[in-house]
Amino acid sequence: MITSLQNEKVKQWTKLQKRKDRNKFGKFLIEGFHLIEEAYQSGWRINEIIIEDDVHKPSWFSQYPIINVNKKVMQHITMTETPQGVAAIVEMKELQIDREAKMLLIDAIQDPGNLGTIIRTADAAGFDAVITGSGTVDLYNDKVIRATQGSLFHIPVLSANLVEKIPELQADGFTVLASALENACSFKAVRVPDKIALILGNEGAGVREEIIRQADNSVKIPIYGKAESLNVSIAAGILMYAFVN
Structure with a gap:
């Protein structure tokens, strides 16, 4: 479990709060079960899932690297006041336009x-x-x-x-x-x-x-x-x- 805000992983995740770093790395952070599931079902590439140790995770999370963190780290890397205790790093991509009307x-x-x-x-x-x-x-x-x-x-x-x-x-x-x-x-x-x-x-x-x-x-x-x-x-x-x- 990661508990230190000085951990290199935590520093990388925190950088994704800035637009220039999101563009530099081609990645962004999402939080909450709903958004992560939407990314998963829509075929976007999830690099890793970050989760508090006492938060229940669905079985399909096992397809991805899972990193456990404490509440302090989760609150540091996310932007909501009351995070759900789960976040993910997702790769940027542009969807193709199938129809133009x-x-x-x-x-x-x-x-x-x-x-x-x-x-x-x-x-x-x-x-x-x-x-x-x-x-x-x-x-x-x-x-x-x-x-x-x-x-x-x-x-x-x-x-x-x-x-x-x-x-x-x-x-x-x-x-x-x-x-x-x-x-x-x-x-x-x-x-x-x-x-x-x-x-x-x-x-x-x-x-x-x-x-x-x-x-x-x-x-x-x-x-x-x-x-x-x-x-x-x-x-x-x-x-x-x-x-x-």
Whole structure:
């Protein structure tokens, strides 16, 4: 059992709390039985499982190297206040897009809870992929991972330069719609095309103007009360489900 925070393994795991080190090693840490099982069932490569000694482990854990730690070490390497006593190191990978009909483009969304919830909703709504542009929070941020509730392992999430990607999608027959508040029509008035790319923007600034200009149309969700706007993850859910028909 590892009990010291100065252990080399513990130091390696702690490094994965930083984006630059996750990218350097091509690995990230997940915690909790649900996420580990989702990674396992989705075929992602698990390097090792870290578990507190008194925590019951399912039989399939035996397929992987298991490292026992005490509670102090677990609390040190994980980011939640009350960890479940189990974590795993998983290798990064990009899922392949099997079908391209419904794409979600993310322009500089910075709140990890928002991004994770949007990915989870895109998975639930049957979108084929999520493409994140520059300025977007790291996909493997622990709060993003937790907010996806495992959808990270189901739906392809790719990174791209949106200014370059949009013309490629249009050339491939996609209708590109940008979410905007000004000079936009109600999403209810849009005829749903066969191939759609929906763009969502930063929590404060929205979709960048240069990207809005590239889009085929801008859409908005009508506000009937006094709220100025909707949270971006809520708006994402409304729009994605409106466009899956």
